[in-house]
Amino acid sequence: MVRFRLLHLSDFHFGRNADVTNLIHRAALNFEGISDVDIDKLVPRSPKQSLIKPTSHDTLAAFGVAKFCYEQKDNYDAVIVTGDLATTGRRADIQFASDFISKRYSESFFDFTGTKYSLAGNEKDCFVIPGNHDRYTSTLGGGPGSVEFDNIFKIFPGASRVYSKILRKKGGSCGLVFADFSLKKRRDVKTAQLAGAELLKGIFGRGNVYNDVLSDLKAETTRLRHVEPGVCIIWAIHFAPYDVGDSLEFQDYPKLLAAAKELNVRLLLCGHTHTRSLQNWDGIHIVCAGTACANDENPTHLLHIVDIRLDQGRMKLKHEDYLFSPDDGEFRRHKS
Ligand SMILES: [Fe+2]
Ligand SMILES: [Fe+2]
Numbered sequence: 001m002v003r004f005r006l007l008h009l010s011d012f013h014f015g016r017n018a019d020v021t022n023l024i025h026r027a028a029l030n031f032e033g034i035s036d037v038d039i040d041k042l043v044p045r046s047p048k049q050s051l052i053k054p055t056s057h058d059t060l061a062a063f064g065v066a067k068f069c070y071e072q073k074d075n076y077d078a079v080i081v082t083g084d085l086a087t088t089g090r091r092a093d094i095q096f097a098s099d100f101i102s103k104r105y106s107e108s109f110f111d112f113t114g115t116k117y118s119l120a121g122n123e124k125d126c127f128v129i130p131g132n133h134d135r136y137t138s139t140l141g142g143g144p145g146s147v148e149f150d151n152i153f154k155i156f157p158g159a160s161r162v163y164s165k166i167l168r169k170k171g172g173s174c175g176l177v178f179a180d181f182s183l184k185k186r187r188d189v190k191t192a193q194l195a196g197a198e199l200l201k202g203i204f205g206r207g208n209v210y211n212d213v214l215s216d217l218k219a220e221t222t223r224l225r226h227v228e229p230g231v232c233i234i235w236a237i238h239f240a241p242y243d244v245g246d247s248l249e250f251q252d253y254p255k256l257l258a259a260a261k262e263l264n265v266r267l268l269l270c271g272h273t274h275t276r277s278l279q280n281w282d283g284i285h286i287v288c289a290g291t292a293c294a295n296d297e298n299p300t301h302l303l304h305i306v307d308i309r310l311d312q313g314r315m316k317l318k319h320e321d322y323l324f325s326p327d328d329g330e331f332r333r334h335k336s
Helices: 021-028 036-041 057-069 092-102 146-154 210-226 253-262
Strands: 001-011 078-082 125-129 164-170 172-180 190-195 197-200 233-237 267-270 277-281 282-286 304-310 314-325 332-334
Touching: 001 164, 001 172, 001 197, 021 164, 057 314, 057 332, 078 267, 092 146, 125 164, 125 172, 125 210, 172 210, 172 304, 210 253, 233 304, 253 282, 267 304
Parallel strands: 001 078, 078 125, 172 233, 233 267, 267 282
Antiparallel strands: 001 304, 164 172, 190 197, 277 282, 304 314, 314 332
């Protein structure tokens, strides 16, 4: 028997400006010459209300994520972040997210001022995949298409939106395959019928099962099984492959589930909804992470450890959730 423990994080929504609560607040911050006092008069920050997304990250919770990851570093094998690392795909936001993943600071997980922090001190592999927010081209109404995530993280080989990594231990291995199904273009959004007219649906919360990405995902899965016989394949994506309502829809998600079924992939990690969910679809475990530190209208911040035991081709799963307490800034074990 061999055991892998994956720390599953998602939806940081890091931004150049922390604790942004809504679009108006963000626009004011971008307006030079305006002071924090003026902004607070213009836009109430408390209670937190995300009138219009995007928000950014919650500073206390983000520091708590870095602290937890460092203090628990002997309790997991690798970190997986299933998308929406940044608020938008603008360079400043993506760079902030990148610094959180990999920038080293003097005091294990933070710098001497305590205002900068990262996961680099835990010295564990950290694998990321972009989400819809990481692809937004601007703050104010910019649609999909940003490539800053690719420029800064450099995770994908060539033009592909799929990459993989094998984790090995004595007695077994896990093959992680990551795929980005974020919208490529506005016109890839499906249409809806309204009063006899065909209207484009909203572009912001949406993903799409592209045939070329799905094909690469399947090919990479097959390749890993060839080079690593007996490997346990895990798919990691951003969008949740089940019914999450129109505004967060993963278009054509049944095609992804059918492919997972066809290839006997039994574990799928995702995020996007900001709501913790464990589901089983025809033998496929779908594990959706809550948001780790987005400054959202629902401030329930969660981290998760997926505990995988492999024994002669059989997989057993356990899940541990850790809930953030804003009172003392700690993530603690939470049983729902
Ligand atoms: Fe998100
Ligand atoms: Fe998302």
